[in-house]
Amino acid sequence: MKVLVVLVLLGIHNAAAVTHSLKYFYTSSSQVPNFPEFVTVGMVDDLPIDHYDSNTERAQTKQDWMTKVIANDPQYLDRNTQIYLGHQQIFKSNIEILKQRFNQTGGVHIYQVMYGCEWDDETEEVNGYGQFGYDGEDFISFDMKTETWIAPQQQAVITKHKWDNDKARNLQTKIYLTQECPEWVKKYLNYGRSSLMRTELPSVSLLQKTSSSPVTCHATGFHPDRAMMFWRKDGEEFHEGVDEGEILHNNDGTFQKSVDLDLTSVPPEDWKRYECVFQLSGVKEDQITKLDKAVIRTSEAGNHIIIITVIAAVVLVVVLAAIGFLVYKKKTDKRPPSPVENREVQQQMLPTA
Incomplete structure (x- = not known):
């Protein structure tokens, strides 16, 4: 249907x-x-x-x-x-x-x-x-x-x-x-x-399936759903190689969002020039997550976390x-x-x- x-x-x-x-x-x-x-x-x-x-x-x-x-x-x-x-x-x-x-x-x-x-x-x-x-x-x-x-x-x-x-x-x-x-x-x-009318800040993580996969900046647990999330290079927002996801529901009434960055053409020494920015309506300060290989979660467990939360959100949308x-x-x-x-x-x- x-x-x-x-x-x-x-x-x-x-x-x-x-x-x-x-x-x-x-x-x-x-x-x-x-x-x-x-x-x-x-x-x-x-x-x-x-x-x-x-x-x-x-x-x-x-x-x-x-x-x-x-x-x-x-x-x-x-x-x-x-x-x-x-x-x-x-x-x-x-x-x-x-x-x-x-x-x-x-x-x-x-x-x-x-x-x-x-x-x-x-x-x-x-x-x-x-x-x-x-x-x-x-x-x-x-x-x-x-x-x-x-x-x-x-x-x-x-x-x-x-x-x-x-x-x-x-x-x-x-x-x-x-x-x-x-x-x-x-x-x-x-x-x-x-x-x-509550305001809740998200937990933000960097995830990557394999070393050659795009890096996903994933924010979950925020409220309300009026939020922006994007990648910045040298302090400037950019969109080349960026894939922005939709805002999805979590089962507890909060929301999640992710934005992917393709690093295929970016040399490792330039990673420090990139950062993920999350902005929530009503909150003055941005949440900034520096692109750092040391904090990227690449294990299967980390991938399961984002997959499970996304599936849960999709199931909720389908039920509605x-x-x-x-x-x-x-x-x-x-x-x-x-x-x-x-x-x-x-x-x-x-x-x-």
Whole structure:
């Protein structure tokens, strides 16, 4: 199944603003072995805050600080459980509807939804989105400007006409995505400030598979994910022979990144002219690691460390993709947070196809 995964890196060099997000992912599946028929997860800044699946049929929180939400709203889990139970039936029906639209019978089928918003804490710019997919392809998406639905496939045109005719629901969807959702981003940030707004510096290592392989500068355990990493020669950043990796998730909520340097044409006596630089948003001092053969880890154990951490991060991304779309992607709200997120509106965003 083709799944679109977009990883966004905000560069420190350009003093980029901090973007926070609240997203909900829904996946309904048919005949997928060892996977629940229905799964939901809510995420703040790409960290899961709650979860529900058809095996347990019970909403659960995923972050310690969510106990503060429940303290203000004791019915949070019970109410969400009932909402997700309703969604579970709608999504199951939608798979059957879409199977008929696509002239399908049995086999593995997956219906996915991602909706939510991003909020820029400097410009206050808001971006909302609602996207639906079927069997790994875009099925229908919400156009915020026109308050109508976009159908990239012929089989979605019926759904588009049906949903476009409900103008009141479309307006309510836009209001939620552009007004209510950003307010809840701020509130959740306020609840989870110590976790979501924390700063953690990484452990930086130099790794090399063989003496002729590129040298990898690997940083792991940093937070937030707004970081830059590059090689410098004689104090100047350069890119020749450099291969920069993406920022990846670690299982503990921190991040990792690596950048490779090809030293094939660099004589050993010139190695001292090179250094790896790591910059983390909000931290004034750079972490600088001099290119020194004596500190490069070349043993198989060292290689296993980076391979295992990268695999763990890739597995996490795949799991998140399997339960929804990862697409398109220090101010906080000081007011006391209201106790209930408007899930009634969210229910109306997920009608039958």
